[in-house]
Amino acid sequence: MDTLAFARGPLFIATMSFMVLGLLRHIILQTHGVVRTLKRTPHQDVPWGRIFRKSAEWIVPVSHMSTAPWMKLASILFHVGLLLVPVFLAEHAFLWARGPGVNLPTMSHEFADQLTVLTLVAGIFLLGYRIFNRISRELSSRADYFLPMAVILPLLSGFLACHPAWSPLPYQSMMLLHVLSAELTFILLPTTRLVHVVLFPFDRISTEIHWRFVPGAGARVAETLRGTPEGAEV
Amino acid sequence: MAQTVMHEKATIRPQPESEKPRFPYHLINPVTENRVQRFLEAFAAIIEHTNYKPVLDQYARSSMKCSSCTTNCPVYTATHDAKDMPCYRSGLLLKTYRRHFTIAGWLRSKVTGDPGLVEEDIDEMANLFYRCTACKRCTMECPLGIDHGLMTHLGRWILGELRIVPKGLEVSTIEQLHGDSGNTSAILPHALLDTLEFLEEEIEEMLGLKMKYPVDEVGREFVFFPAVSDYLMEPETLMGNLAVIHAAGDADNWTIGTGDFDGINYGLFYSDHVLERVIRKMVGEVTRLGGRRILIGECGHASRTAREFVPVFGGDEVYPVINIMEYTLEKLEQGKLDLDPNVITDRVTYHDPCNIARSGWIVEQPRRIIRSFIRNFVEMTPHGKHNYCCGGGGGTVSVDELHDFRMSVAGKRKA
Numbered sequence: 001m002d003t004l005a006f007a008r009g010p011l012f013i014a015t016m017s018f019m020v021l022g023l024l025r026h027i028i029l030q031t032h033g034v035v036r037t038l039k040r041t042p043h044q045d046v047p048w049g050r051i052f053r054k055s056a057e058w059i060v061p062v063s064h065m066s067t068a069p070w071m072k073l074a075s076i077l078f079h080v081g082l083l084l085v086p087v088f089l090a091e092h093a094f095l096w097a098r099g100p101g102v103n104l105p106t107m108s109h110e111f112a113d114q115l116t117v118l119t120l121v122a123g124i125f126l127l128g129y130r131i132f133n134r135i136s137r138e139l140s141s142r143a144d145y146f147l148p149m150a151v152i153l154p155l156l157s158g159f160l161a162c163h164p165a166w167s168p169l170p171y172q173s174m175m176l177l178h179v180l181s182a183e184l185t186f187i188l189l190p191t192t193r194l195v196h197v198v199l200f201p202f203d204r205i206s207t208e209i210h211w212r213f214v215p216g217a218g219a220r221v222a223e224t225l226r227g228t229p230e231g232a233e234v
Numbered sequence: 235m236a237q238t239v240m241h242e243k244a245t246i247r248p249q250p251e252s253e254k255p256r257f258p259y260h261l262i263n264p265v266t267e268n269r270v271q272r273f274l275e276a277f278a279a280i281i282e283h284t285n286y287k288p289v290l291d292q293y294a295r296s297s298m299k300c301s302s303c304t305t306n307c308p309v310y311t312a313t314h315d316a317k318d319m320p321c322y323r324s325g326l327l328l329k330t331y332r333r334h335f336t337i338a339g340w341l342r343s344k345v346t347g348d349p350g351l352v353e354e355d356i357d358e359m360a361n362l363f364y365r366c367t368a369c370k371r372c373t374m375e376c377p378l379g380i381d382h383g384l385m386t387h388l389g390r391w392i393l394g395e396l397r398i399v400p401k402g403l404e405v406s407t408i409e410q411l412h413g414d415s416g417n418t419s420a421i422l423p424h425a426l427l428d429t430l431e432f433l434e435e436e437i438e439e440m441l442g443l444k445m446k447y448p449v450d451e452v453g454r455e456f457v458f459f460p461a462v463s464d465y466l467m468e469p470e471t472l473m474g475n476l477a478v479i480h481a482a483g484d485a486d487n488w489t490i491g492t493g494d495f496d497g498i499n500y501g502l503f504y505s506d507h508v509l510e511r512v513i514r515k516m517v518g519e520v521t522r523l524g525g526r527r528i529l530i531g532e533c534g535h536a537s538r539t540a541r542e543f544v545p546v547f548g549g550d551e552v553y554p555v556i557n558i559m560e561y562t563l564e565k566l567e568q569g570k571l572d573l574d575p576n577v578i579t580d581r582v583t584y585h586d587p588c589n590i591a592r593s594g595w596i597v598e599q600p601r602r603i604i605r606s607f608i609r610n611f612v613e614m615t616p617h618g619k620h621n622y623c624c625g626g627g628g629g630t631v632s633v634d635e636l637h638d639f640r641m642s643v644a645g646k647r648k649a
């Protein structure tokens with residue numbers, strides 16, 4: 001089996017399974033966290049309506065565009081492209097048929113190209129923002145530069161593989177780069193901050209329930225630390 | 235458990251004299267030995283017994299450091315110091331959590347050689363967590379809803395278990411929980427009675443009406459808890475409260491209890507343990523007096539703590555909590571208060587307290603009251619849920635040594 005066939009076959013299945021299981025693990029752990037939080041506190045009603053409203057507000061954050069509007073616009077575009085292109089690209093249809101056995105609608109080549117270019121531009125803008133915006137730069141660590149680059153790479157290599165005239169590498173090599181970089185993203189998704197892809201729905205749930213404290217917890221903490229339920233102040 | 239195994243692996247090195255911390259506030263008796271280990275033990279105990287773990291997991295897993303929150307934080311926008319960025323400050327706690335209490339962080343440290351928490355981190359947290367006023371304005375702009383107010387609260391609690399707490403807060407708490415007076419201003423019951431008598435005379439002089447503050451009356455609907463410092467520093471507020479309650483026809487429907495007459499709860503600022511005990515004390519007083527509802531004065535944090543935490547820490551006695559502004563509006567709308575709409579012609583504005591406005595709880599009520607007797611009401615920008623903290627939030631107003639810092643932040647903003 002040549003390298004590309006290996007990357008497309010067993011390696012793809014392995015990394016994809018790793019991603020699915022890893023993301024599932026996060027969902028299960030976080031759901032468990034929510035259930036446990038509510039179980040341990042007497043204040044148990046959850047304002048689901050507000051949670052859905054707030055989540056929707058952040059999926060399309062038009063009401064939050066007043067500060068750093070270009071960055072937010074780029075971020076929306078980047079996310080939309082990253083979600084739509086890999087899922088609905090005609091060239092990926094075989095993956096869906098081969099794997100879960102579903103036939104998804106596909107987007108036209110022209111649209112896919114345009115969306116890819118927009119997503120790449122947005123991604124590069126975001127990376128530039130991190131580098132050139134003082135506040136962002138001061139807050140960023142190496143991982144904050146590496147992660148956007150890692151998710152841009154499969155998009156860029158996929159685009160170049162589809163447009164050999166612009167590609168600096170032969171088709172086979174570019175394709176290999178595309179597959180391997182996509183597989184790297186599969187591994188990064190459940191192991192880095194990219195996990196926000198699935199934890200997103202929990203953001204607003206946490207916001208609503210995280211001040212639900214546990215009766216008696218303070219005394220138990222004191223007991224653990226000092227062997228008495230008395231406060232630290234005495 | 236993994237967490238206890240991992241935190242033992244922290245680097246513990248004695249701190250050289252030259253690096254001994256200098257805190258921006260006074261402390262009573264802080265832990266000075268083995269602070270790294272003590273900090274991690276306190277963190278581990280809190281994780282074990284409370285609900286913070288899922289939130290820490292969520293934040294540690296997904297915080298994107300996108301910087302959106304910075305433009306909303308009054309502290310950062312005043313100082314432009316990278317260390318005042320909300321995500322930087324909370325990041326100190328999150329990286330400690332990740333490194334010492336998650337398997338991934340522990341594994342990563344094996345590769346990178348990250349020593350984990352060190353003495354300097356504790357000093358930095360002790361400093362930075364008291365530069366955040368826990369106003370939660372940043373949370374509104376965080377795409378992931380990260381609540382830095384909560385991280386500040388938790389960070390301060392862990393530090394509090396090492397008695398790294400500003401003296402101004404701890405002294406008051408000790409008096410409230412263990413002192414003879416049982417309140418943060420150390421007002422003894424007989425001094426309270428003298429003050430109330432004095433206020434009754436003042437109000438009679440001012441309005442020509444005889445009104446009494448009911449004390450230790452049993453079976454009344456409302457038991458009243460203002461910020462106790464109002465008895466010393468804001469008597470007009472308490473006179474206003476008395477006048478409103480009288481005018482509304484509730485003169486015999488409320489009482490002040492000499493067992494506990496303090497709505498202040500510094501636990502909100504630095505410790506769940508303090509928070510719970512102060513709430514239990516309040517609930518105990520209402521039960522003693524056979525009251526049915528808790529009426530809180532105008533204090534923002536006192537209102538929020540009672541409303542949010544009586545249902546949590548109050549045990550079986552979940553008394554409904556009402557703030558004096560809610561009460562006033564209710565009476566106004568029932569037609570029980572007859573206010574002259576022209577009585578004040580000066581231009582007036584209203585500054586929302588973060589603790590009651592950020593959640594949208596008390597935003598409209600004061601405005602409706604104000605408009606009923608003030609013609610020239612103007613709004614500041616921003617206001618309501620988007621208000622700026624006055625600078626005294628998170629208990630910083632009670633820490634004299636932080637005065638200059640508060641002025642440099644909120645003073646600038648207000649000007």
Ligand code: SF4
Nearest residue numbers: 307366367369370372
């Ligand atoms: S809670 Fe307020 S002071 Fe603290 S980081 Fe957020 S905006 Fe800044």
Ligand code: SF4
Nearest residue numbers: 299300301303321376
């Ligand atoms: S907005 Fe949220 S994710 Fe972004 S830097 Fe601030 S706290 Fe971190």
